Amino acid sequence: MKKILTLVFICHAVSAAKHSIKFLFTGISGTTNFPEFASVATINEEEVAHCDSINRRVETTQPCARIVLDSNQRLSDIVSNECLSHPEYFKIQMEVFKRSLNQTEGSHVLQGISGCEWDDKSGEIKTFEKWGYEGEDFISLDQQTMTWITSKAEAVAIKHLWDEDTTRLELIKDYYMIKCPKLLQEYNNCAGTVNHRTERPSVSLLQKTPSSPVSCHATGFYPEKADLFWRKDGEEIHEGVEKGEILPNNDGTFQMSSELNVSLVQHEDWRTYDCVFQLYGVKEDIITTLNKAKIRTNTVSPSEFPVGPVVGGVAAVVLLLVLTGVFYCCWRKRNDFQPVRGDLEKEDSSSG
Incomplete structure (x- = not known):
């Protein structure tokens, strides 16, 4: 074998x-x-x-x-x-x-x-x-x-x-x-x-179209314990913000995003908003000010917008969970499995 x-x-x-x-x-x-x-x-x-x-x-x-x-x-x-x-x-x-x-x-x-x-x-x-x-x-x-x-x-x-x-x-x-x-x-x-190691990420501002929310995307950080949020005038905000889950990268690091609905933001107030990334065990935060000049869009290069790795990673995890989920549920629910080796062997030997 x-x-x-x-x-x-x-x-x-x-x-x-x-x-x-x-x-x-x-x-x-x-x-x-x-x-x-x-x-x-x-x-x-x-x-x-x-x-x-x-x-x-x-x-x-x-x-x-x-x-x-x-x-x-x-x-x-x-x-x-x-x-x-x-x-x-x-x-x-x-x-x-x-x-x-x-x-x-x-x-x-x-x-x-x-x-x-x-x-x-x-x-x-x-x-x-x-x-x-x-x-x-x-x-x-x-x-x-x-x-x-x-x-x-x-x-x-x-x-x-x-x-x-x-x-x-x-x-x-x-x-x-x-x-x-x-x-x-x-x-x-x-x-x-x-x-015990720590790896700081690269943080980018991404936007699919001029009318889309601005996504603050951090990738390449380790460990998994991290936070990413938007704030205005130094205060964390929740209105108009949608935070994504932490997802794994293929190299063992992680990525996450947080979107800000910029349609709610006055043009003259843009520079009062910033994205903050905090990593467990690291004192210094990574702060990125909301700035149109720094936003990367699909018009720059489709490969620069990390949609593919995220979708592909999620699809692979879902497929594996489907294949193994039934197995886990089966084994955990069937705790009454009682081998009856002796009776079966006697029955088998008598029939032979």
Whole structure:
């Protein structure tokens, strides 16, 4: 078996004793508008990387992930290769499930969640790997016995098939029991260094048309804790202002915008308005006075107005949330999943 997708080279600083890495995989068969395969890697429930069969490359959403990959070409090659090869592995498993359930046509959804949890105080390591089919729990790995267990009678054949694949079980055990906690230690150290940095943004005044609101756009800042607002005569204002959300950039920094309805502003009062950017941990604010001469519009260059990166980024996040959201909801709502390994094996052995 191919080892689990190596999106593990990620990091996130946490103060709690327990740290976890999770990988969520979604495979879809048949004709759909979604990718055939998508995966998301998380640290402590926060997304840090994703990959899908359309883009066929790993996209990191945390700066430490990009730093580690850029500094080690071998790791970068491994991650890229796994992103390319894992969709094929998922296709194979999809066929195994379909044969087990006597399915030949239609669209079907196969999902998996795997990872490890490490307690840095007690040293305890917990691993998990669960598979769901059509939105229901189907089969999971028992960490103590390193055998597969299931509550579904139709999954017994898959259980025996996977139990016989000892090579795969050894890879899982080695990866999650030995390598996973070591990686978490390394990347927590990485995050401890990286997350103390601050990066100030570039701030621009943007306007689509002369009658449009003026957008104060800040991009390239880090960390995420920041504020952007308009003020008049030194006092923050809210009337005629629409503040946007903080959005991630591809390089691990962030961007945000705040719009001012200039149709409410008298021409002679323009210079009494300014846009203020405040970054957590930095004393000096970035202040930009409302000035027509400094406003950049679409007439300058369409590429200078950052609509594309924002729309593209939001679309990618929405798509991944659609693919993984059903999976999360399914697993969290089905807390009554009770493996009945013994009864099923007895029934299976008696029938054989």
